[in-house]
Each structure stands twice: as C-alpha cells, then as structure tokens.
Amino acid sequence: MSQSETAMASETLGFQAEVKQLLHLMIHSLYSNKEIFLRELVSNASDACDKLRFEAIDKPELMQGDADLRIRVEYDADKRTITISDNGIGLSRDEAIANLGTIARSGTKEFFSQLTGDKQKDAHLIGQFGVGFYSSFIVADKVSVLSRRAGADATEAVLWESDGQGEFSIMTVEKADRGTAVTLHLRAEEDDFLSGWKLREILRRYSDHISLPVQMLKEEWDSEASKQVKTTEWETVNQANALWTRAKSDVTDEQYKEFYKHVSHDFEDPLAWTHNRVEGRSEYTQLLYVPKRAPFDLWDRDARRGVKLYVKRVFIMDDAEQLLPAYLRFVRGVIDSADLPLNVSREILQESRDVRAIREGSTKRILSVLEDMAENNAEQYAEFWGQFGQVLKEGMGEDAANKERIAKLLRFASTQANSATQSVSLADYVSRMKEGQDKIYYVTGESYAAASNSPHLEIFRKKGLEVLLLSDRVDEWMLSFMQDFEGKSLVSIAKGGLDLDALADEDEKKRQEEVAENFKPLVERLKASLDDKVKDVRVTVRLVDSPSCVVVDANELSPHLLRMLQAAGQAAPEVKPILEINPEHPLIARVQDANDADFAEWALLLLDQAMLAEGAQLKDSASFVKRLNKLLLQSA
Numbered sequence: 001m002s003q004s005e006t007a008m009a010s011e012t013l014g015f016q017a018e019v020k021q022l023l024h025l026m027i028h029s030l031y032s033n034k035e036i037f038l039r040e041l042v043s044n045a046s047d048a049c050d051k052l053r054f055e056a057i058d059k060p061e062l063m064q065g066d067a068d069l070r071i072r073v074e075y076d077a078d079k080r081t082i083t084i085s086d087n088g089i090g091l092s093r094d095e096a097i098a099n100l101g102t103i104a105r106s107g108t109k110e111f112f113s114q115l116t117g118d119k120q121k122d123a124h125l126i127g128q129f130g131v132g133f134y135s136s137f138i139v140a141d142k143v144s145v146l147s148r149r150a151g152a153d154a155t156e157a158v159l160w161e162s163d164g165q166g167e168f169s170i171m172t173v174e175k176a177d178r179g180t181a182v183t184l185h186l187r188a189e190e191d192d193f194l195s196g197w198k199l200r201e202i203l204r205r206y207s208d209h210i211s212l213p214v215q216m217l218k219e220e221w222d223s224e225a226s227k228q229v230k231t232t233e234w235e236t237v238n239q240a241n242a243l244w245t246r247a248k249s250d251v252t253d254e255q256y257k258e259f260y261k262h263v264s265h266d267f268e269d270p271l272a273w274t275h276n277r278v279e280g281r282s283e284y285t286q287l288l289y290v291p292k293r294a295p296f297d298l299w300d301r302d303a304r305r306g307v308k309l310y311v312k313r314v315f316i317m318d319d320a321e322q323l324l325p326a327y328l329r330f331v332r333g334v335i336d337s338a339d340l341p342l343n344v345s346r347e348i349l350q351e352s353r354d355v356r357a358i359r360e361g362s363t364k365r366i367l368s369v370l371e372d373m374a375e376n377n378a379e380q381y382a383e384f385w386g387q388f389g390q391v392l393k394e395g396m397g398e399d400a401a402n403k404e405r406i407a408k409l410l411r412f413a414s415t416q417a418n419s420a421t422q423s424v425s426l427a428d429y430v431s432r433m434k435e436g437q438d439k440i441y442y443v444t445g446e447s448y449a450a451a452s453n454s455p456h457l458e459i460f461r462k463k464g465l466e467v468l469l470l471s472d473r474v475d476e477w478m479l480s481f482m483q484d485f486e487g488k489s490l491v492s493i494a495k496g497g498l499d500l501d502a503l504a505d506e507d508e509k510k511r512q513e514e515v516a517e518n519f520k521p522l523v524e525r526l527k528a529s530l531d532d533k534v535k536d537v538r539v540t541v542r543l544v545d546s547p548s549c550v551v552v553d554a555n556e557l558s559p560h561l562l563r564m565l566q567a568a569g570q571a572a573p574e575v576k577p578i579l580e581i582n583p584e585h586p587l588i589a590r591v592q593d594a595n596d597a598d599f600a601e602w603a604l605l606l607l608d609q610a611m612l613a614e615g616a617q618l619k620d621s622a623s624f625v626k627r628l629n630k631l632l633l634q635s636a
C-alpha cells in the first residue's frame with residue numbers, strides 16, 4: 001500500500017452499545033454463512049462508487065483524472081489478509097467515526113430489544129436489519145479501513161482500526177489515491193479464504209450483478225513451484241454490467257436474488273420480482289422486488305424507502321419516495337430512467353411528469369405481481385399478506401385510481417373461518433352471500449377477540465350470515481374510503497338500525513313488530529331513566545344471548561375509532577350511544593318487573609354491561625360493581 005502512516009491525531013473511541021451487541025450476535029449467529037462478508041463489502045464499495053459518480057455530475061473535479069470506477073479484491077497468504085478496495089467516494093475522518101462506529105437508524109433500540117438469544121431467530125432478525133460492514137468481524141479479528149474522501153488532500157486520509165471488541169482507533173494518515181481499502185486480518189481458522197479460486201467463486205456467486213468491474217490479480221500455474229501464482233495484471237471477475245439492463249432471459253433466478261440482497265440489504269431471498277423495460281411516452285427500466293419479511297422499521301414513516309433511482313445507469317439516489325406511493329413502501333429495487341436529467345433533485349422529482357408516469361407504471365406492475373400471486377400461489381400470498389397486508393390497506397385511501405384493484409387484494413378474518421388469520425377476500429365473501437343478502441357485513445374491534453365476541457354478531461351467527469372481523473389499527477381509516485365492493489355496500493353491524501328485512505320472512509317481521517309494540521312502555525321507561533346518558537333506546541332483533549348492546553348512528557364515528565382518536569390525544573366529539581335491548585332475554589323480563597326504586601339501577605346495569613361488551617371503559621366502574629353486587633344479592 002502506498003501510504004506513509006504518520007500518526008497524527010490518533011484517538012480511540014468506543015462503539016455505540018448497539019454496535020457491540022450487533023457484532024457479538026453476528027459473529028455467533030451468522031457463522032454458518034460467513035462468506036457473505038465479501039458480498040457486503042463489495043456492495044458497500046459499489047455504493048461508494050455510485051455516490052461518487054453522482055457527486056461528480058456537479059463537481060467533475062472529484063474524479064481527479066481517475067474516472068474508471070472499479071472494485072478490487074486482493075489477498076495476501078503470508079500476512080493472512082484480504083483487502084477490498086474501491087476508488088469511490090471515500091470517507092472523511094468524521095464520516096468514518098459516524099458510519100463505522102454507530103448505527104444511525106431510528107428504531108435500533110427497539111429492534112435490539114426483540115432479540116431472543118435463540119441463534120436461528122436472531123440470525124433472521126439480524127438479516128432483516130442488514131449486516132453490512134460489521135460482517136467483516138465474522139471472519140476477521142482485526143479490520144483496518146484506510147480511506148480518503150474524494151476531493152480531500154492526500155494527507156487528510158484516515159485509518160480506522162478495530163478488533164471488534166468494543167473500541168476502534170482512528171488516526172489521520174496519508175493515502176496517495178482516492179477511495180477506501182478495507183483490510184481483513186483473518187481469524188486463525190479462516191485460511192480457506194486465502195485462495196484466488198475460492199474468492200472468485202464467492203464473487204461470482206454473490207457479486208456478479210455489480211455493475212462495476214470487480215477485479216482480482218490474474219493467476220497462472222507455475223510448474224516449477226507447482227502452484228498458482230499471482231501476476232501483476234488485473235482481470236475482471238464479474239459480468240460488470242448493470243443487471244437490470246440485461247435481457248430477462250440472460251438473468252438466472254439466483255442472480256435476481258443476489259441483486260435483491262445488494263439493493264435491499266436484506267439477508268433473505270425476495271418473495272417475488274418484476275423486471276421490465278417500458279417504452280413509449282416515458283422510457284425506463286424497472287426491477288422491483290417484494291420482500292419476504294417486513295423490515296423492522298416498516299411503521300416508521302421516516303424510515304428509508306426501498307427504490308433506488310438511476311438515470312441512464314448512473315446512480316442518482318436511494319429511497320426516492322416519489323417513485324412509488326407510500327403504501328408500497330415495502331417494495332425494493334431499481335428504476336432506471338432514460339428521460340430524467342442527470343442533475344435531477346428531489347424537488348424536480350416531485351414535479352416531474354416523467355416521475356409521475358414511472359410511479360403510475362410501477363404501481364400497476366406491483367399490483368399485477370400481487371394479483372398474480374394471489375391467484376396462482378395462495379400460500380405465498382398469505383405469507384405476503386401476513387407481513388404487508390396492513391400497509392397495503394393504506395392504499396385504499398391513498399390511491400383512488402387503483403382502489404378497486406387493491407380492494408380485491410384485501411384479506412380479512414371472518415366468522416366463516418373463525419380464525420384470526422386474515423384469509424377471506426371480498427370476492428370470497430360475495431360468492432358465499434345468502435339469497436336475498438345484498439350487503440357485506442363487518443364489525444370492528446380493538447382486537448380479533450373483541451371483534452369476534454361482539455354481541456352484535458349474535459343474530460348473524462344464528463342466521464348463518466358471514467361477518468368480516470376487522471381489528472387492525474388502519475381498518476377504521478380504510479373503511480372510510482370503502483363504501484362498497486362490486487355494487488354491494490359495506491355495512492357495520494354495530495351501527496344504525498339493523499336492516500335484515502331482506503332476510504326475514506313475513507311471519508318473522510310481523511312478530512318483530514308485535515314485540516316492539518309490546519315493549520314500548522319499557523323502552524319509554526328506560527329512556528326516561530337513562531335520560532342524558534343515551535341518545536335513544538330501542539328494541540332489537542340483533543341479540544340472541546345478550547340482554548343489551550350499544551350502537552351508534554350510521555353517520556357517526558364508531559366507539560372504537562373514537563377511542564383510537566382519544567388515545568392519540570386528538571379531540572374527539574362526544575357520541576352518545578343508542579341502547580338496544582333484547583326482548584327475548586330473561587333479564588329484560590326481570591327489569592320490566594322491577595319496582596321504581598330498583599329500575600334505575602337495572603337501567604344503568606343494562607347500559608354499562610353493553611358498554612363493557614363493546615370494549616369501552618366505564619367512567620365509574622366502582623359504582624357498576626356495587627350495583628351489580630346489589631342486584632345479584634337481590635336475586636339470590
């Protein structure tokens with residue numbers, strides 16, 4: 001290496017606690033997959049070259065006469081080292097400290113709290129997190145990073161070194177050329193990697209898709225020494241063209257998968273992908289992937305998104321959020337535009353017609369991938385839905401143009417399957433509708449258990465009518481954008497008067513009217529007694545086993561939504577419930593016979609227990625308990 005190390009301003013710093021934890025876990029859980037360190041370091045080197053190429057659009061002087069970007073992998077069998085070097089953007093001293101000693105991603109703490117100590121589970125989690133640079137320590141007991149930032153003087157280079165135990169040292173040194181060289185001092189048992197053949201094999205497997213040349217020194221057979229010896233000539237060991245520019249037929253599934261790992265920093269294979277060249281009004285290539293697993297920061301609105309933007313093969317930016325709507329933020333991949341200017345900024349992206357065309361086209365593509373999966377591979381779709389269903393639901397509100405397609409992709413829990421798994425599509429529901437049924441019924445609740453035990457379901461269960469059970473946080477919001485599906489309106493069974501007329505025969509209707517008439521005096525008495533606590537009291541047919549329930553008018557916010565608003569600290573209007581009573585329940589007969597002194601207590605009890613069943617918290621639970629005990633004793 002052509003540097004003279006002047007020990008200037010050397011300091012030793014500690015890793016952030018999470019880095020220490022990550023290093024420890026990684027070494028122990030990823031050991032069976034250790035060759036991935038090379039993929040990660042080559043991937044970082046390639047990113048560094050991409051970044052330089054982008055910065056050089058405005059500042060061509062950064063190239064300093066060396067515009068042939070490339071990555072080199074060398075090994076030294078005597079010193080037992082492997083060095084991965086690039087002539088990319090490089091790191092300044094401050095950047096080295098910030099990027100190679102901390103993890104600057106929000107949610108890192110929460111992520112680490114999920115780790116269990118179980119190697120296999122943790123390996124998955126770490127994979128999701130992205131192992132990156134730190135994977136070097138799986139095979140190395142000392143790592144040196146020598147780097148000079150593009151544009152910085154030769155004397156402003158930096159040498160970062162660590163044994164991965166908790167600290168790293170950093171000093172300012174000299175480096176003749178721009179870029180980064182990462183040198184791994186291999187652990188004693190890792191000598192296998194000190195082989196040109198072995199390293200080439202790993203590079204072809206994991207890094208063939210890298211669009212820059214990955215070079216190694218050519219080796220020749222030396223018959224005198226009876227071994228392969230290195231020459232001084234560099235040769236390129238990968239295909240070195242951008243994978244997405246190749247014809248589909250020239251790319252194997254394995255290559256697609258490896259490329260996915262490079263762009264997504266994911267550890268696992270993707271679930272599906274779509275690769276197309278779009279021509280016409282706007283010209284671009286898209287290679288988009290649906291991951292298998294949700295990243296740990298899927299719910300973080302500021303988390304990085306996954307699609308990289310290239311313009312004519314030049315990397316422009318990571319996570320260009322304009323390229324896909326937010327509800328598809330789980331998608332990873334690359335979009336390469338032939339139309340955008342190279343100096344495109346985030347502001348320009350926002351206004352660009354080309355970007356709009358790309359977004360619309362890419363959204364349609366992803367929806368097609370999902371539709372295809374839903375139709376032809378239900379098991380895979382179920383896996384997708386389990387991970388990303390809640391995010392896709394946001395599309396109902398966010399993407400009016402594709403609402404109908406998204407609606408078909410939705411899956412719900414329902415009384416038919418009687419399980420919390422969301423597997424019922426609206427089309428399934430419609431195909432099972434009873435004769436005379438013209439509505440799609442649903443109920444919302446804080447949890448699956450709350451929804452599936454709702455007293456509102458009683459009559460539906462009795463009549464064998466299917467009801468969708470909704471309990472995801474996003475559901476109430478989604479429902480406000482979903483009035484109907486294929487001409488059938490969606491109706492909450494906990495709102496408004498229940499209109500099951502279409503399903504009741506004449507005798508039943510007549511009987512209901514008679515019952516309502518007979519109970520009029522009781523209803524009036526309850527109204528008077530509960531007064532300002534309820535909006536109305538009425539007799540219902542929706543209950544079978546419960547004596548009472550509460551509902552709200554069809555145009556009012558559901559109690560569940562109100563509670564969510566309150567929990568989020570938002571001002572929520574006060575909505576008085578409508579109390580409905582089940583005339584067939586023995587307790588109602590009991591209330592009817594109560595004397596004036598007890599009647600008020602019974603009325604409150606009917607209301608409070610209905611509120612509880614619905615999931616509300618009572619304002620005065622102590623009085624409820626007292627009242628309950630008093631009335632229990634009376635009937636003993």
Ligand SMILES: Nc1ncnc2c1ncn2[C@@H]1O[C@H](COP(=O)(O)OP(=O)(O)OP(=O)(O)O)[C@@H](O)[C@H]1O
Nearest residue numbers: 044045048090091099129130131132133134180265
């Ligand atoms: N060869 C390199 N040249 C310049 N900067 C680098 C190089 N390698 C790493 N870095 C810097 O160090 C940072 C951390 O790298 P690391 O591999 O840990 O994470 P990452 O690539 O950002 O993402 P992930 O953790 O998902 O792999 C990078 O984001 C980059 O800024």
